[in-house]
Amino acid sequence: KAGVTQTPRYLIKTRGQQVTLSCSPISGHRSVSWYQQTPGQGLQFLFEYFSETQRNKGNFPGRFSGRQFSNSRSEMNVSTLELGDSALYLCASSFQGRSLETQYFGPGTRLLVL
Amino acid sequence: DAKTTQPNSMESNEEEPVHLPCNHSTISGTDYIHWYRQLPSQGPEYVIHGLTSNVNNRMASLAIAEDRKSSTLILHRATLRDAAVYYCILRDYGGSQGNLIFGKGTKLSVKP
Numbered sequence: 507k508a509g510v511t512q513t514p515r516y517l518i519k520t521r522g523q524q525v526t527l528s529c530s531p532i533s534g535h536r537s538v539s540w541y542q543q544t545p546g547q548g549l550q551f552l553f554e555y556f557s558e559t560q561r562n563k564g565n566f567p568g569r570f571s572g573r574q575f576s577n578s579r580s581e582m583n584v585s586t587l588e589l590g591d592s593a594l595y596l597c598a599s600s601f602q603g604r605s606l607e608t609q610y611f612g613p614g615t616r617l618l619v620l
Numbered sequence: 621d622a623k624t625t626q627p628n629s630m631e632s633n634e635e636e637p638v639h640l641p642c643n644h645s646t647i648s649g650t651d652y653i654h655w656y657r658q659l660p661s662q663g664p665e666y667v668i669h670g671l672t673s674n675v676n677n678r679m680a681s682l683a684i685a686e687d688r689k690s691s692t693l694i695l696h697r698a699t700l701r702d703a704a705v706y707y708c709i710l711r712d713y714g715g716s717q718g719n720l721i722f723g724k725g726t727k728l729s730v731k732p
């Protein structure tokens with residue numbers, strides 16, 4: 507079974523721009539979660555999508571948004587980029603997103619905002 | 621969510637056992653103890669989980685204290701590939717949220 511894939515792997519943007527990151531979950535998984543990892547804050551939960559609906563959300567500003575398609579692929583968008591948005595963005599998938607299911611992570615997209 | 625406390629870093633020699641501790645004094649009866657690790661330049665990966673009894677799998681063993689206020693992840697023979705940040709995470713099996721709440725974790729260095 508193919509693992510979780512994320513594209514692109516690396517991205518450089520400038521302040522004020524917007525960016526869209528993509529995540530393809532493991533086949534059959536319907537829950538996709540997004541996380542941001544920075545040296546200062548560590549790994550923080552952004553949001554989770556299940557069956558095309560945002561089910562849970564972390565404590566991030568509205569500039570961070572996402573969506574999920576009928577094939578469970580998910581995208582996250584960050585508008586009006588700030589320097590502090592430079593981070594590794596990870597997505598994880600699981601079958602139904604239940605609390606005890608193993609989360610399978612992709613390799614991440616490393617975003618650099620200049 | 622109940623919090624966990626782990627040492628910031630630990631060192632080990634290759635092929636020696638490693639014991640990674642985790643304190644979770646406010647653990648509730650419905651919390652499972654999960655361990656994930658993050659190898660350099662990779663996303664986190666699942667290692668092991670348990671509720672009350674000690675658990676073993678091909679990657680590691682998990683020893684849980686009788687009062688469940690602490691646990692220890694045991695790598696029986698550390699290899700260079702085990703150098704990673706290890707996260708101890710509590711997950712409420714009665715909860716509705718599937719996302720993981722990461723702490724700072726323990727950075728394990730393995731010396732050849």
